[in-house]
Amino acid sequence: MSVDLGNMSLKELKALQSQVARAIEGFEERKKKEALAAVEETAKSLGFSLNELVGAAPVRSRAPAKPKYANPANRAETWTGRGRKPRWMEAALKSGKSLEDLLI
Secondary structure (H helix, E strand, O other), X not given: OOOOHHHOOXXXXXXXXXXXXXXXXXXXXXXXXXXXXXXXXXXXXXXXXXXXXXXXXXXXXXXXXXXXXXXXXXXXOEEOOOOOOOHHHHHHHHOOOOOHHHEO
């Protein structure tokens, strides 16, 4: 395939550059998937999982935390007790309420 770059405008060159970058990205992604599938198949044929061979811990998904606290002004606003305190929680604590007062 021959492309005459000398006769292309800047806009056309940038569009071509973008297309080439996407094509390269797609190609590399396909090759990685093919290689991973081949390695997994080889490991499986030998009686192992890929995670066992590379020492990776199995991926565990954590169940979403259940809310522990609710905003007394709007019960739809809840907080699990993890992470940063929501503004309504900060305001309630400053106004003299305790965490026990806000339990669900």
